[in-house]
Amino acid sequence: MTDVTTGSTRQGSRWTPEEATRYASRGIAGAAAIFVLVWVLFWAPKTTYGSAVSDPTDFFKTFLDSLTFAGLLFVVASGFTLIFGLMRVVNMAQGSFFLLGGFIAYKLQQNFAHGGGFGLLSSQVSMWQWILPAVIAAGCVGLVGLGIQQAFLRWNQGQDLRQALITIAISIIIADQLLAHFNAGNAQSISWPGKLDRFVSLGFGGIQYSLARLFMLAVAVVIGVLLWLWLQKTRTGMVIRAGVDDRQMVSGLGVNIQLTFALAFFVGAALAGFGGVMGGSFAGLQVDVGGQWLLNCLVVVIIGGMGSLAGAAVGAILYAFVFNFSAIYLPTTSNNCCTEYSVVFTFALLALVLAFRPQGLLGRAG
């Protein structure tokens, strides 16, 4: 058919121009991926650890670092993508929710474990003194998000730019309030419970790895599975998926979509808050971290595809690997080159995805 319609100029060619571009772009992306793989596995001269073959231990550590970081990214970004998928609200306050969750948990842990404002040692913290603050903080942030949605966003539905501006305004206020009431200008850290804050042997290559980071990954997997079950197997999940497709039709069928919106916003904000607790335990909290996490969310969902849970997982993994590996597997020797250019690789990943799939890897077109 195509050969007939496009005439004689391409006789003998089996590809339409669109197909040719697609295959060419896939070829370029594939070649880049193979080069990166070969570089990291076998070559990597003058880098921190050398190639993976020459130093498998540090390669696997970097690998695990990336995977566990991806878990944390997924938790925060899945909340973002849930809110966006259903309500088309770009929650620019997601980074502030992250911080708010972290600081609430920090205060609670200080109270529960009698920290007296000093950094707690993990040996002073029992399992419950981590879980309880985490759950309460996530719930509080969920309620804050719910309040914001009801007070400001609900009556601006459909005006996505205005809603984004509203969440920006709220993120300014939250950041300033955190500075005023939580001493957020100084770096503070939530303590992992003593049981988690140790290294375990993974059973191969003599690798010792942080149990807390593995715990973070496990929690992320559990959250991902629960979210998937919720969205796929329950009635609420069905309503949410239907609402993503056609909001008006769902409410026309007599479903109270506003209730679902409120619930989704609560869960999305709570996930950010819970991510903040994990992030604050693993890397510490400081007011500037909020902007960093907004960036992380945006990169993950832009790469993975807006509103897609699986996209958030794929985006989180890709971003985490590029982020960690570019910091370690770039040459370091010549004066100021090149690990400091690692940020360029995040940009390159983004540019590559957008150039070929503007809607993100698993996002829907249009």
Add this chain to the structure above:
Amino acid sequence: MSHASAVTPSRVVGIGALVVAAAGPFIFSDYIAHTLLTQVFWLGIAAASLTFLSAYGGMVSLCQISMFGIAGFVVGNTVTTGEVKGLHLGWNPWLGVVLGLVVATVIGLLLGALSSRSFGIYFLMLTVVFAVLANYFFGQVTNLSGFSGISGIQVHTPGIIGNPNLHPDRLYYIALVVAIAVYFLIRYVGRTPFGIALQGIRDDPIRMSSLGYNVAAQRTLAFAFAAFIAAIAGVLFVWWNDHIDPATIDLDAVINLLIVCVIGGLYKLEGAWVGALAFVLINNYLHDTDVPLVGGSFYTVIGAIFLVIVLLSPAGLLGIWDRLVQRLQTGPPGPAVAAAGPTEESPSTSHEGTT
């Protein structure tokens, strides 16, 4: 209905403001003229680059401050000499200015091409990512800046400007003239076939595409043009400030520029300078106040103002002004006027009613 040369309240106020600005250094104190008003001029130019994209192209770009910063960093790296960080090439100041503008415009072209297929909220998110990455880039790459940034730019300005520290009036008038020129340049571009096509794309990209316009190319060009405008502001900024570092273009700065535009009005070019004036005044006179009841600082105040404006008057202060003028002229506005979404307004027609 009114003729193009008619006397409208907006024109009277605008010309009055220009007269006051022209006499600025003679009627105001040094602090107000050189610290505040010069800042209003360059901040307004930077904001105008965002307002141009938003009003004419429907593209709310949050990386205008990055374009501004890139130009500033290029100037800083090329013109300064030994005693500071950066490349300190010590080239001719005019060459630095040209390079700053060119580099920022080329990067604008590149980022514009990358984001030209994203619309609305996706475009906004993408540009936020560009902005934050630009901030990290300059923070990490110590060859070009590093966290402490580049200082000592004021002694390497072109001859007619001199050291702004010693001759602040010169920079004041140059910033004023450049601001006026930028205003008329954007107004002119808005009336060219390119600008009119851009407004068509803002309103209906699919229709413009089916009329044969290359939507992505037009949006890319608009983005590059806005980058050029922002770069002009960046050059003025480094002359005024003597110093540029990554904090100049961090997420706070991104949001501050957005606040300037939203306070003034995202849909009208004049709003850029109105917003800049309001922001600079609030920033200077409310900076040390403590907020009663909830606690917090200046940023809680500015966040609340921002929130109130977004909620109540999306067209910003100029939207309020327009409604006041209309009420004075024709009595209370009809509900259709008050509730009309500002996106439907065309900046070229809503400003003066030149039809």
